[in-house]
Amino acid sequence: MNCAYRIISCVIMGKKRDLEQIDAIANEFHLRGKLREDFGEFIEEQKSLGYGGSLNAKRDFTYKELRQKAKEFLEDRGI
Amino acid sequence: MNCTYRIISYVIMGKKRDLKQIDAIARECNMSPPVRKAFGKFIENEKANGDMGVLNDKGDFTWEELQQKAEEFLNRF
Amino acid sequence: MTVTSVLKTSLGSNNNHNLDKIILVIVQALIGETCNQVSFSYGDELKLHFGEMSPYEHPKLAHLLKGSWRFGARATPWTVKHNDQTLVVTAEADTDEQTAIAKEIVKQLEHKKLLDLTIEADTLQLTFSFGDNYQLVLEPELDDDSGLAYWELFMPTEQLLTVGPGFFWGCKSIHERY
């Protein structure tokens, strides 16, 4: 068995919980279409810049933290 | 010139003002598109039943009358 | 909630007609474009950027580039194949290590030209065929009840195409706010 085959058993995916939370908060703040997309990128970028959340070791965000981030996102955009 | 030809010069259209008012009231009242469509029918039906608006002699409705009609329409749903 | 689920079922059967044909007509112009960037959004969502690259407008994202076509896999499991050999399959579980490996592998699609795109009418399986014999395959879970779309595509026409959940599809302005 070569390397490629072994990797098949590796299993990940964009986590539904995270996406559902982003979508729910986007709805709450009326972020649709492109703005909702930008918000997902913004959250990921915040993590990579070291401004992650407290949910787990990967620095994902709690719901409350995500709401706070949505406010920051809109403030930065000047909306 | 036959009858058909003469009719060409007749000119009508769904009036933009009326449609925009219906659309605006539908948005204001959070009507979904099918409900907005039914509301347009409802208004036309009210006119046909003699419940006319005061905007003009065709019985079209003023903005306030349309708002009133929207309330009536939604209450009876 | 009962009403919602009833509607979903009827959507499924009604909408099924020619979804595969409609989607392919809408995305036709994507074929021939190059995947300039593979990236990940929050929730480890896979994103492929095609076409002209330009910076995001948000001040805190201005250093990042996005394609004029942006495909987002949402939470749908995906597979990368090369020369008909499966390189990686993703699914529900996700240790950090597995995530990292799969992210690395799918990067091989960068700078590859999209040669074909097919969608299976019954399963909604979506297959991207790239140059150098690479394939990306999405297999939506039709019985998933999260309410999330299976995938979405931001298009240079300033429209957002969405497929799923179920056989629902939609296409609307990316600027819609309410």
Add this chain to the structure above:
Amino acid sequence: MVITSVISTKQVIQPSIEKIIPCIIQPMIGEICHQVSFSYGDELGLDFGEMSPYDHPKLKHLLKGSWRFGARASPWAVKHHDQTLVVTAEADTDEQTAIAKEIVKQLEHKKLLDMTIEADTLQLTMSFEDSYQLILNPELDDDSGLACWELFMPTEQLLTVGPGYFWSCTSIS
């Protein structure tokens, strides 16, 4: 809002509307136009497919089709054997309205044979049996913000074309 308007002035690529729209409405071809009606604002409406009553108590006596086409404020023309029977436009005396409404009723009970859309002008042509045609000529420079036309579909979707080259297909449930 400022940002939105900046974006909308950018060069926007036009979709292949002449290919996409016929593909979406394909299942409507072959359906019968059961009813020609008018909504507030003298909006022309054509009902195709299965007819069912409106849900609203005051509209229960009225029927609607599973496909409902609305011409919005776009001018339309009716042709028969390539001869124009009526053309509508901006002006609208009551008498003219009444005549045009009467003429377009000739489309009732006719089967829809084809529907095409012109890429540049967005002219929409619905061809019916017995050599009838309904033609919509949207005003591309119109700034009312109204769509050129809309179609409620049995898939619980609303297809909208216009204003301009914008089109959308959204869930109505």
